[in-house]
Amino acid sequence: MHISEEKAERHTLAVIVDNEPGILARIAGLFTARGYNIESLTVSEVTADKAVSRITIVTSASPATLEQIVAQLDRLVPVHRVHDLTAEGPHVERELALVKVRGTGDHRIEALRLADVYRARVVDATTSSFVFEVTGGIEKIDKFVELMGEVGLIEVARTGIVAIARGKDAA
Amino acid sequence: MTEKSGADILVEALCDLGVEVVFGYPGGAVLPIYDALFRSGRIKHILVRHEQAATHAAEGYARSTGKPGVVLVTSGPGATNAVTGITDALMDSIPMVVITGQVPTTLIGSDAFQEADTVGITRHCTKHNYLVKDPARLGPVIHEAFHIATSGRPGPVVVDIPKNVQVATAKYQKPGPIQHKTYRPALKADRAAIEQVVDMLAAAERPVLYTGGGVINAGPAASQLLQELARITGAPVTSTLMGLGAYPASGPAWLGMLGMHGTYEANMAMNQADLVVAIGSRFDDRVTGRLDAFSPNSRKVHIDIDRSSINKTVRIDLAIVADAGHAMEDMVRVWKARQHPKPDTANWWQRIGEWRAKKCLSFPESTKEIMPQRAIRALWEATHARSPIITTEVGQHQMWAAQHFDFDLPNKWLTSGGLGTMGYGLPAAIGAQLGNPKALVIDIAGEASIQMNIQELATATQYRLPVKVFILNNEYMGMVRQWQELTYESRYSESYSDALPDFVKLAEAYGWKGIRIETPDQLEAGIADMLAHDGPVMVDCMVAKLANCFPMIPSGAAHTEMILQANEVSGTMDDEAKALV
Numbered sequence: 001m002h003i004s005e006e007k008a009e010r011h012t013l014a015v016i017v018d019n020e021p022g023i024l025a026r027i028a029g030l031f032t033a034r035g036y037n038i039e040s041l042t043v044s045e046v047t048a049d050k051a052v053s054r055i056t057i058v059t060s061a062s063p064a065t066l067e068q069i070v071a072q073l074d075r076l077v078p079v080h081r082v083h084d085l086t087a088e089g090p091h092v093e094r095e096l097a098l099v100k101v102r103g104t105g106d107h108r109i110e111a112l113r114l115a116d117v118y119r120a121r122v123v124d125a126t127t128s129s130f131v132f133e134v135t136g137g138i139e140k141i142d143k144f145v146e147l148m149g150e151v152g153l154i155e156v157a158r159t160g161i162v163a164i165a166r167g168k169d170a171a
Numbered sequence: 172m173t174e175k176s177g178a179d180i181l182v183e184a185l186c187d188l189g190v191e192v193v194f195g196y197p198g199g200a201v202l203p204i205y206d207a208l209f210r211s212g213r214i215k216h217i218l219v220r221h222e223q224a225a226t227h228a229a230e231g232y233a234r235s236t237g238k239p240g241v242v243l244v245t246s247g248p249g250a251t252n253a254v255t256g257i258t259d260a261l262m263d264s265i266p267m268v269v270i271t272g273q274v275p276t277t278l279i280g281s282d283a284f285q286e287a288d289t290v291g292i293t294r295h296c297t298k299h300n301y302l303v304k305d306p307a308r309l310g311p312v313i314h315e316a317f318h319i320a321t322s323g324r325p326g327p328v329v330v331d332i333p334k335n336v337q338v339a340t341a342k343y344q345k346p347g348p349i350q351h352k353t354y355r356p357a358l359k360a361d362r363a364a365i366e367q368v369v370d371m372l373a374a375a376e377r378p379v380l381y382t383g384g385g386v387i388n389a390g391p392a393a394s395q396l397l398q399e400l401a402r403i404t405g406a407p408v409t410s411t412l413m414g415l416g417a418y419p420a421s422g423p424a425w426l427g428m429l430g431m432h433g434t435y436e437a438n439m440a441m442n443q444a445d446l447v448v449a450i451g452s453r454f455d456d457r458v459t460g461r462l463d464a465f466s467p468n469s470r471k472v473h474i475d476i477d478r479s480s481i482n483k484t485v486r487i488d489l490a491i492v493a494d495a496g497h498a499m500e501d502m503v504r505v506w507k508a509r510q511h512p513k514p515d516t517a518n519w520w521q522r523i524g525e526w527r528a529k530k531c532l533s534f535p536e537s538t539k540e541i542m543p544q545r546a547i548r549a550l551w552e553a554t555h556a557r558s559p560i561i562t563t564e565v566g567q568h569q570m571w572a573a574q575h576f577d578f579d580l581p582n583k584w585l586t587s588g589g590l591g592t593m594g595y596g597l598p599a600a601i602g603a604q605l606g607n608p609k610a611l612v613i614d615i616a617g618e619a620s621i622q623m624n625i626q627e628l629a630t631a632t633q634y635r636l637p638v639k640v641f642i643l644n645n646e647y648m649g650m651v652r653q654w655q656e657l658t659y660e661s662r663y664s665e666s667y668s669d670a671l672p673d674f675v676k677l678a679e680a681y682g683w684k685g686i687r688i689e690t691p692d693q694l695e696a697g698i699a700d701m702l703a704h705d706g707p708v709m710v711d712c713m714v715a716k717l718a719n720c721f722p723m724i725p726s727g728a729a730h731t732e733m734i735l736q737a738n739e740v741s742g743t744m745d746d747e748a749k750a751l752v
Contacts, residue, residue, distance in 0.1 A: 018353055021302070026294055033295050044318035064482065071479035077299040077319060077354045 008060040011086040012163045013070065015055040015171050018078040019045055026076055027055060036061060036069050040095075040160040046096060052080065056162050083171040090166040094160045097141045102129045103152030111151040118144045129154070139152070177306040177332065178207035181270065184313040186213050187345045190241050192232060192605055193217070196227040198245025199285060200272030203337035216636060217605060222249050222624035224598035226256020226327075227587075227624070230265045231602030233559050234585045235610075237390060239266040239321050240602065244273045247285030250331075251292065257327045257590060258296040262412060262589025264388055266325035268316050269293075275335035276304050289331045298326030304333065306341035318349040323356025324477040325388055332517070340599035356476060360493035365501045368472050372502075373511045375446035377469075378406040378517045381429065381458075384413030384588070385451015385475060385495045387581045393496030394581045397450070398422060400499050402695055403506055405516040407523060409437040411452050412573055413588040420577035426523065427532075430458040431724050432570040435531035436523055438722075438730035444469040450631060451475060451495035454485040455589070456752070464729030474498045496584065531722045531735055532574055541691050543568065543643045543714040547615065548576040550641060553698045559611040562599040564620025565591045567649035570720045572615040594623025600638040601631055611639070611702070618644040618711075619668050628681035631707045639701055642708045643672060645716045653719045658744045678709035688712040726751035 017023050024043055031038050040058040041097050061069060066084065072083045085091040099120070101111045108130075115122065118140065124131035134144050138161065146154055165171045174293070181204055185193070194217045197205045208216055219225040222244045229240025240260075244253050250271040260267045274283040276441050290302045297730045301312050309332065316328040362636035364604040372378055380401060386393050401408050401424040408418040409426040411639040418425055427434030429441055438460075441447065448467045452458070454473075459465040465485060473481050474491040479519075481490040491498055562574055563569040569586055578584050585603060587595040596614035604612045619640055631638050651666040675685030684704045688711070701708045719740075722733045727748040734740060 001750060020291060022294065025291070064486075067482055068479065071481070075477060075479050077351075080353050161470050 006062040006065065008062055009066075010058065010060045011059045011066055011084055012091070012161060013073070014060065014081075014083040014085055014163060015057060015073055016080040017053050017055060018080065019051055019053045020078050023053065023078050024055070026078070027057075027073065030072055031059075032070060034068075036065065042160040042162050056160070058130070060163050083165070085163050085165055085171065088165060088171070091138050091160050091163050092166060093163040094135055095138060095141050095161050096133065096135045097145065098123070099132045099134060099145060100129060100154040100156070100159045101132070101149050101152040102149050102154050104128055107151045111148065114144070114147050114151065120144065172344070174342055176203065176207070176338055176340050177309050177352065177407045178203035178337040179211075180309045180341065180343040181240040181313060181337070182207045182211045182214065182307060183343060184310050184345075185241065186211070188314065189238075193241045193243050194219055194228045194232070194602065195243030196222050196245065196249060198249050198272065199347070200246035200274060200334050201243060201270075201337075201456040203334065204243065204272065204332075207324055215743065216243070217630065219598065219630050221624065222252035223255050223594065224601075224624050224627045224630070226253050226260065226267070226269065227346055227592070227595050227598035228605075229267050229631075230256065230260050230263070230419065230595075231342050231562060231585050231599030232404065233265050233267060233453070233602075234599075235603040236606035237581050238606070239268055242267065242269040244269070244271055245285065246274055246289065247287045249285075250287055250289040254296060255590075257293055257329065259587055259590040259592045259595065260327040261296050261298065263587065264325050264384060265327070266321040266735045267327040268320050269327060269329045271329060271331045272301070272337070273333040274332045274417075277335065279333065293329045293437045296327075297329050298324075300331065302331045302333075302472060303336055306336050306339045308566070309336065309341070309569040310343040311346060315348050315349060315351065316393045318351065319354060323354075327542050342354065357492055358476075358494045358497050360474070360491045360498045360501055362501075364489060364491045365498065365505055368474075368491065369502055369505045369509065369511070369675060371446055371472060371489070372404045372406065372448065373506075373514060375406070375514065376516070377440075378404065378446040378448065378516070379426075379440050379444040380406050380408045380448050380450060381410075381441065381452055382408060382414045382417055382450045383411040383452025386414055386417040389451065389494050389496035390499075392484050393499060394418070396496060396499040398504060403503065403511075403513060405513050406448070407440055407520070409433070409440065411455065411458055411588070412586060414452060415573060415584045416578035416581045419579035421579050428573055431460070432574060432720055432722065435529045435722055435733060435735065436526035436576075438724065438733060439526045440523055441466045442730040446470050446472070448472045449474065450499065453480045454482070454483065459485060460724045461727055461729045464731070466730075492650050503571075529735070531650075531733075534718075536689060537715065541563060541688065541694055541712060543571050543645065544575050545691070546643060546694060546712050546714055547571050549694050549698055550613070550615070551576045553695070553702060554611060554613070557611045559613055560585065560600075560603045560607060562586065562596040562603060562612070562614045564596040564614070564616045564623075565593045566617045566620055567618075567645075567720045568615055568617040568652065571643070574720075576615070593620040597621060597627045597638075597640060598630075599622050601627060601636055602642070604631075604636040604638050606632070613639040613641055616640055616642045617649060618642050618646065618671055618674070619648045625677070626711070628678065628683055628707070632682040636707060637705055638707050640707075641701070642709065643714045644671075645714050645718065646671065646712050647716065650720070656719065657725060657740055658749060659703035660742045674709055674711035684708045686710045
């Protein structure tokens, strides 16, 4: 007997929650308990009084499972609302990465040249290393990190995706 | 306003919320609360013998009265012992508030004595939970906890209270109606959707109303509305295990329960229907059987208060997110306003009549041994005029009770449906008896399940609760044995109930009356003896050891592939079926 898996598509969700203790565990736990997958999760307070947080989740699931994920998130008591940004229309996704490379000579010059192409900024430098700050969509950052692999990549830190709908209206 | 201790605030808030009974067990981390209860004297505390039983007793109380059940347990093992009952209440949508003691806030996280991460452990088996670190928050949190437990889709809420919060003081004031920031369950259905479902029912040739526990949770008026809806639409009614009693078993539209151990007519009607209207039911795997063969030619309407129930397993054509009672009230009103005539469902009823003629619940009778189905029928005959409350444990006896004990009223049938918790029935009966002091309350049990909370015999004795326990004793974990016969060529791996106690002596040791029934000719008299005794009675009814529960839809089979009798069993299954629960 084989266990088959459903075909998945990647969606970005914005979950607006009351900023109470345990809310992140509640949401992350819901995903593990029901077998949903999380590719990326970011969380931060977004109101001046720190009462509301915005959690951005990137998940891959079948359309039926995505509908369930939204419904299951929505029924958690501290959740204000859930938006499937991918389904709702055009939106902007950004991630920030800090990328450390080590090298001398040609490698060092090439790293700087590539960083320039990707509009990465140098935020730390020694005579034998750089830390680049780069922002963009997942693909851009994946590509930048891949290229840095050839010029002395040491370490990467990524924030995970944040996303917001295009246009004048709030999600 | 003077300040009160957290413990006194808790007790006062419970009184303000109309709590009359609390099921609990004291311990170090709840001593201030127990002292507050002692001094207040306004709430009846029922001392159980194990915290799991406190939660099931609270469930029994809640399901038989419609009021939330309240539990009070200590930290650490008190809380972890309660987890099974909390999960049971979540699965079956039972309103329950569980107060747990916790080590002082200053010790949280230090692996203190009897410390457990109660909010962490219960986060995913509660509807919501709280750790209260400030006594000033305690009153509002308790009121909010009851609001959440009882509104929308009901469920268990845990409030974890550190011991120093029980001792520290704050002001308390009874809050007004709760307007929660984020939690606003929708009760009323969308008007257009109601009109649509009414049109669909008026146009259907082969409709079925498939009802569940949501109708019972919507209150007795919802059960009345269901009867009205069935009457005006001419649609037959079937129900899940959880919904039995919402439509009377003696009613003309009743098809019996559906699903794995449901009736032939109910499952065939679901299979052949052109319209299925699900009301407060959730297309559980025990109901649907193989999903790709489930009711293949019907349009499906789903009325449920929980949006996440919709499209969870079965794709729905029309979703109505609303309370079952409100939705049915609107449907009846729209139907009447449009002056729809009763649809001609005569052909449909004729086909149903043919399925009914199979008499799928018939069973082989015996003069030598008591057939378990016969024992249930005899119990029904002797008691149904008194509208008894029936609780069960989990297994064959539970399914036989569902099949052969006919319920005409809601809130009379208390069984662990979703979680399937052995050991549920006795404490649930205790809770139901407390909520309904004059009612006849019977736990229909199996000899294996009853031992999972047998210590509660003492609780019934202590509070002089005249509950009856009727054990169908076949010396097997019968449902496990039945599956081993179906799937594993009768290799009875660990399913024999060895070293059984003498249940009569056991009952007597706890101050109960014990009765043993061994032969069919003793059945009626034994039941009469049980009913004649005004205290608690345990009946050890020796039944046919190898009887099995049919009809049955094996795991992974379609509704049309029911096994009606034991001689249709093959004894093996393929791996796909073996892997299913």
